[in-house]
Amino acid sequence: EAGVTQSPTHLIKTRGQQATLRCSPISGHTSVYWYQQALGLGLQFLLWYDEGEERNRGNFPPRFSGRQFPNYSSELNVNALELEDSALYLCASSLGTGPYEQYFGPGTRLTVT
Amino acid sequence: AQSVTQLGSHVSVSEGALVLLRCNYSSSVPPYLFWYVQYPNQGLQLLLKYTSAATLVKGINGFEAEFKKSETSFHLTKPSAHMSDAAEYFCAVSGAGRRALTFGSGTRLQVQP
Numbered sequence: 676e677a678g679v680t681q682s683p684t685h686l687i688k689t690r691g692q693q694a695t696l697r698c699s700p701i702s703g704h705t706s707v708y709w710y711q712q713a714l715g716l717g718l719q720f721l722l723w724y725d726e727g728e729e730r731n732r733g734n735f736p737p738r739f740s741g742r743q744f745p746n747y748s749s750e751l752n753v754n755a756l757e758l759e760d761s762a763l764y765l766c767a768s769s770l771g772t773g774p775y776e777q778y779f780g781p782g783t784r785l786t787v788t
Numbered sequence: 789a790q791s792v793t794q795l796g797s798h799v800s801v802s803e804g805a806l807v808l809l810r811c812n813y814s815s816s817v818p819p820y821l822f823w824y825v826q827y828p829n830q831g832l833q834l835l836l837k838y839t840s841a842a843t844l845v846k847g848i849n850g851f852e853a854e855f856k857k858s859e860t861s862f863h864l865t866k867p868s869a870h871m872s873d874a875a876e877y878f879c880a881v882s883g884a885g886r887r888a889l890t891f892g893s894g895t896r897l898q899v900q901p
Contacts, residue, residue: 718891765831775887779831
């Protein structure tokens with residue numbers, strides 16, 4: 676069974692640009708979660724999508740947004756990039772029923788210069 | 789509100805010695821608890837989960853954890869450390885209605901030959 680996949684592996688952007696990160700969940704999983712792992716800040720929840728809808732978001736500004744497609748894949752968009760957005764962005768997926776253990780992809784390393 | 793505290797940002801053990809990584813949680817609802825492992829430059833791998841069934845939970849790679857409600861703890865143990873166990877370990881909590889994971893700050897395990 677294929678795991679969660681993310682693309683690209685690495686992404687280098689300039690401050691002020693936009694970044695788009697993509698995630699494909701495990702087959703049969705309807706929920707997708709995005710987390711940011713920044714140096715010194717730990718793992719922080721960004722967004723949760725389920726059945727195409729945004730269900731919850733963490734304490735991040737609106738320039739962090741995303742969507743979930745009918746095939747349950749998801750993309751995360753970060754607008755007006757700032758230097759502190761440099762981080763590993765992890766996508767996870769889970770079934771739509773409890774206990775909702777999440778399975779993570781390898782991450783996208785975003786570097787903002 | 790939910791939170792997780794991992795005592796000890798770095799733990800060093802000798803190969804063959806007992807591994808004990810500490811995790812205390814705070815949750816206003818019955819929690820789901822998880823341990824994840826992260827190897828360098830990789831995503832997170834689920835080690836084990838507590839979902840209100842058995843209080844002693846066995847996971848992959850010989851790890852286990854015991855849920856102690858009276859102590860609000862969910863410590864991770866392994867009887868005999870192996871060099872390949874060297875990694876960062878994260879304890880996480882979620883609860884009914886809040887499926888986003890709240891992570892502890894992580895414990896880096898070093899295994900000495």
